[in-house]
Amino acid sequence: MPDWLAKALTLLSWGPAGYGDELFHGALRTIEISALAYFLGLTIGALAATGKLYGPNWLKKLLNGYTTLVRAVPELVLLLLLYYAGTDMVNTLLGGFGKGPVEVNGMAAAVGVLGFVQGAYSTEVIRAAILAIPHGQLEAARAFGMGGPLMARRIIMPAMLPFAMPGLANLWLIVTKDSALVSVVGGIAELSLVTKQAAGVTKQYLLLYLVTAFIYLTITLFSNRIFNWLERMTRRGQRKLV
Amino acid sequence: MVWDWLFTYWPQLLYGLWITLVLLFLSMTLGMMLAVPIGLVQVTGPWWLKYPARGFCTFIRGTPLLIQLWLMYYGLGQIFPMIPGLRHSFLWPVLREGFFYAVLAFTLSTAGYEGEVMRGAFLGVPRGELEAARAIGMSPWQVLRRVWLPRALRQVLPTLNGETILQLKSTPLAYTVTVMDLMGATSMIRQDTYRIYEPLIFIAVIYMVITFIITKGFAWAERQVPVKR
Numbered sequence: 045m046p047d048w049l050a051k052a053l054t055l056l057s058w059g060p061a062g063y064g065d066e067l068f069h070g071a072l073r074t075i076e077i078s079a080l081a082y083f084l085g086l087t088i089g090a091l092a093a094t095g096k097l098y099g100p101n102w103l104k105k106l107l108n109g110y111t112t113l114v115r116a117v118p119e120l121v122l123l124l125l126l127y128y129a130g131t132d133m134v135n136t137l138l139g140g141f142g143k144g145p146v147e148v149n150g151m152a153a154a155v156g157v158l159g160f161v162q163g164a165y166s167t168e169v170i171r172a173a174i175l176a177i178p179h180g181q182l183e184a185a186r187a188f189g190m191g192g193p194l195m196a197r198r199i200i201m202p203a204m205l206p207f208a209m210p211g212l213a214n215l216w217l218i219v220t221k222d223s224a225l226v227s228v229v230g231g232i233a234e235l236s237l238v239t240k241q242a243a244g245v246t247k248q249y250l251l252l253y254l255v256t257a258f259i260y261l262t263i264t265l266f267s268n269r270i271f272n273w274l275e276r277m278t279r280r281g282q283r284k285l286v
Numbered sequence: 287m288v289w290d291w292l293f294t295y296w297p298q299l300l301y302g303l304w305i306t307l308v309l310l311f312l313s314m315t316l317g318m319m320l321a322v323p324i325g326l327v328q329v330t331g332p333w334w335l336k337y338p339a340r341g342f343c344t345f346i347r348g349t350p351l352l353i354q355l356w357l358m359y360y361g362l363g364q365i366f367p368m369i370p371g372l373r374h375s376f377l378w379p380v381l382r383e384g385f386f387y388a389v390l391a392f393t394l395s396t397a398g399y400e401g402e403v404m405r406g407a408f409l410g411v412p413r414g415e416l417e418a419a420r421a422i423g424m425s426p427w428q429v430l431r432r433v434w435l436p437r438a439l440r441q442v443l444p445t446l447n448g449e450t451i452l453q454l455k456s457t458p459l460a461y462t463v464t465v466m467d468l469m470g471a472t473s474m475i476r477q478d479t480y481r482i483y484e485p486l487i488f489i490a491v492i493y494m495v496i497t498f499i500i501t502k503g504f505a506w507a508e509r510q511v512p513v514k515r
Contacts (some may be wrong), residue, residue: 051448064495106498113494115497116451116454116458116493116497117455117490117493117494118457118458118469118493119455120458120469121469121486121489121490121493122490124486125483125486125490128482147507182503204345212479217347221350221351222350223350223351224350224352224353225350225352225459227352228352228462230339236350236352236353239353240356242507243360243478247364249356249357249360249361249364250357250361250362250364250365252363253311253353253356253357253360254357254361256353257349257353257354257357260348260349260350260353260511261344261345261348261349264347264348264349265344265348267412276345
């Protein structure tokens with residue numbers, strides 16, 4: 045075995061000698077942050093899309109401001125802004141209740157901020173998907189006497205999902221990659237921060253960043269598989285286009 | 287809110303804005319120049335060009351830009367000093383700057399994303415037009431230059447608008463490799479004045495204004511394309 049390969053393998057080995065286990069746990073943390081932020085974003089998106097389509101005028105304007113603002117400002121700027129502003133706001137609120145300032149959990153802050161940004165994008169995806177439902181289906185549901193919530197559950201949700209799936213899959217890929225930005229703020233041992241620290245200690249920048257890039261790539265390719273399957277599931281019973 | 291720092295730091299902010307715009311312009315133009323051949327070989331190229339191009343696009347689109355940037359800056363920065371003579375060559379002043387690595391990483395990223403977009407655009411040109419061009423007796427190169435490429439680029443304009451804005455929103459990453467763009471200037475101001483929000487809010491507004499201008503610019507470009515309505 046050549047010398048450099050042996051060195052690389054030691055560096056990536058499991059246990060105290062190498063960074064294999066650290067990178068692995070970092071990757072798990074990345075997936076955890078991304079998944080939580082993704083579902084927070086989906087919740088915000090579903091609510092905001094409903095508000096944007098059926099809400100009163102002032103709510104529509106407010107939500108329009110939210111989606112436009114968040115989508116026009118760089119994620120990194122938003123992340124720093126919301127990270128500090130969010131922490132500040134929690135402490136001001138607590139101060140109002142006569143409690144002392146607290147250290148906001150870095151994990152909660154990261155998930156909150158990423159979810160808030162994701163929410164703006166999912167709002168647009170879900171809104172467009174709802175608008176894409178053939179109008180006759182909604183009229184048929186109303187003709188059967190369905191109320192709003194029942195129609196939302198039985199008709200709008202399943203009919204909108206095939207239209208929303210490609211966009212939602214993209215958003216998942218975006219959030220896994222955006223979670224790397226959290227390492228600029230620091231505090232959470234996700235994949236990028238772990239790599240940054242490991243590379244700083246060992247000076248093996250090229251190797252470690254390449255390995256990390258391939259871990260992210262693996263997450264992406266694996267997610268693609270799952271989303272392809274999910275998309276097939278949501279399209280069950282529909283006529284094939286091609 | 288306190289805004290008096292604006293009077294002291296406006297030269298830095300102006301210079302930062304300039305750097306941000308240069309980063310955006312260089313990465314988009316150089317990236318598109320790479321994206322056209324990357325898209326083309328995926329459609330018509332031989333397998334030994336097709337598969338590397340496809341792999342490149344997958345790699346770029348599947349990894350965070352921040353990691354790509356650090357891979358360039360720290361990774362290549364680790365290798366370059368080992369190349370004998372490079373340190374004393376005329377290239378070194380460029381290779382020493384974070385700016386070079388930011389342009390390199392952003393260009394490759396644009397090439398990866400736009401390569402995929404161009405692949406779709408090349409595929410989207412109606413087959414009959416290409417056949418007609420061949421039937422007139424154009425050489426493959428002429429078909430590409432006179433029919434295929436112009437038609438593909440025209441289709442891609444609306445997408446390119448969104449992609450340019452995405453690229454603009456990626457430029458602040460450059461400040462993590464010591465580039466003094468808008469974000470870099472802001473981070474310096476924040477460290478000097480201990481103002482946390484105001485500088486960030488200020489550049490957020492600037493980015494929104496640039497986004498608005500880009501959208502208007504592309505709308506103008508789209509109007510220049512003659513279409514039958």
